Amino acid sequence: MARTRSETKNYFIRELGNNSFNDKEEFIKAVKLYNIKTHKHFEVVESYPDIWSVKCKLHTQGCKWKLRACKRKRSGSFDIKKYTGPHTCLDLNITQDHPNLDASLIAQEIQHLIKEQPSTSSSALSTEVVNKLGYTPSYKKKIWIAKQKAIEHVFGDWDRVVDHVEFRRVFWAFDPSTKGFKHCRPVISIDATHLYGKYKGKMMIAMGVDGNNQILPLAFAIVENESYACWSWFLSHVKKHVVKDSEGMCLISDRHAGILKHFINQFNDKFHNSQLKALAYRVGSQNQIRKFNSFMEEIGKINPKARQWLKEHGPKKWTLAHDGGKRYRLLTTNLSEIFNSVLKGTRFLPIAVCVQLTFYRLVHYFDVRHLMGFSAQANGDMYTPHVLAKQAALMSKAGAHSSRDFNRQKGIFEVITQKGKMSK
Structure with missing residues (x-):
């Protein structure tokens, strides 16, 4: 038995879930979802602030489906005024999209x-x-x-967020980060990454490393490019708001030729030898002068020019053994690279939102680490898990060593390592 026009309209209303909608946008969404669900297509006939009417896209094939909705003057709601249905068409063009x-x-x-x-x-x-x-x-x-x-x-909209002001640069840092840095190693890693939103530029990042060897985000900035002037401006604010009066600070950057990873790649580009490349990396990552000299000798035996090239590039700039301990065994900017992945989603957002998002993510960062620290204190731990693991590894290694005292008061002694070599 065929439905009457009233029954057909009521059935359609039930499918939409409502007869009256808060606004035009809500009504259009409901009609679109209905047609997608039933695999039917429509086209717009009229679209004004207070009127919206559509008909079946296959109306030329005889389908009479159509509807018209208007905005009520008093309530402002959008209601269906006219409806003819249901769809009687059959679209033979099957596609993945709608x-x-x-x-x-x-x-x-x-x-x-x-x-x-x-x-x-x-x-x-x-x-x-x-x-x-x-x-x-x-x-x-x-x-x-x-x-x-x-x-x-x-x-929010880009133009509404910046409120039509001329933007050049912005720097921001949060108080927990600057206070926390006082208890970190005096090493700052810096990096920059592209912005992909409406207004192009660069986001600059400064980071430290906490006692558990985890990254500590320190400061951020958005600038127009990676020029000397922009880096100088950013670092001056890092000095003013983060480093302050601290002395002996070490700065690590991908833009610095002394970073081991990039330095070794330059070395390999010149000598094209995987064995030399591996030895050169071991030279740079050793923290003992004796081991540094040993690997340099091995390189010299294979290729004297390669050894001379390394010596000419100043070991103080790229090796742990000759850095005076200032890098604290941090060789690359991987810290910033890791955090870039955390900030990846912010790089196409409006600037004000980008600042806000870093705030909320740092709130979460400190909340998680606060719980970890509180738990460690409750357990009576004097050191972080990273330090405890390092201690355990060194104790295990030292178990196979032996020592001989020469002068305990002056601290002169001899240590015999696992390989039988001696150091004083």
Whole structure:
């Protein structure tokens, strides 16, 4: 038995879930989801602030489905005024995408993911849409645009956030970080990464290492580029707000030719020998002069020019054995590289939101480490897990060594290592 027009409208309303909607956007979303769910397509006939009407895309084939909704003057709600249905069409063109699954609808469906993690990949967002709606939207035309719309909706519009002021640079650091650095090794690792949002530039990062050998984010900045002037400006603020009156600070940067990883790559580019490259890395990473000299001799036996090249580049700049202990065995900027992955999702956000997001992530960072520290204190631990592990490893190694005292008062003694070599 065929339904009457009233019954058909009531059935459609039940499918939508409501007859009255708070606004036009909410109503359009419901109609789109209905047509996607039923695998039907529609096209817009009218679209004004207070009117929206659509009809079946296959109306030329005889399908009479159409509807018209208007905004109520008193309540402001959007209600269905006219409806003809249901769809009687049959679309034989089966596709993975749906024409009514546009970027605006996708943005609404993925907002919860963007709010939780702005760096959510496009593939993950696409998977979310497929699981929810059963269609696979195109990346370039829909997913990417939808992601930008979702970011704008969750975090705000770029132009509204900066409020039309001329922006050049901004530096920020949080009090727990600057206070915590007083208890860290006097080493700061710096790095910079690209921004991918509407306004291009660079984000600069400064980090320390805490007593458990974990990164301690210290300061951030957004600048126009990686020029000498920008680095000088950033480091002057790091000095003023983080380092303050501390002396003997060591700075590690990818931009410094003394970083071991990059230095060894330069060495290998010149001599093209994997054995020499491995030995050169061991030279740079040894903290004992005796072992440094031993590996340098091995390099000299293989290629005297390679040894001479290393000596000419100043061992103080790239080796632990000759750095006076200032690097505290930190050889590369991997600390900043790791934190870059944490900040990856912030690099295409508005600047004010970027600052806000670093704040909330650091709140979580300190909260987790506070619980770890509190637990260690409750257990009566005097040292961090990293220090305890180092102590255990050294004790195990020292168990196979023996010593002979020559003058205990002057601290002169001899240690016989596992390999039978002696050091004084």
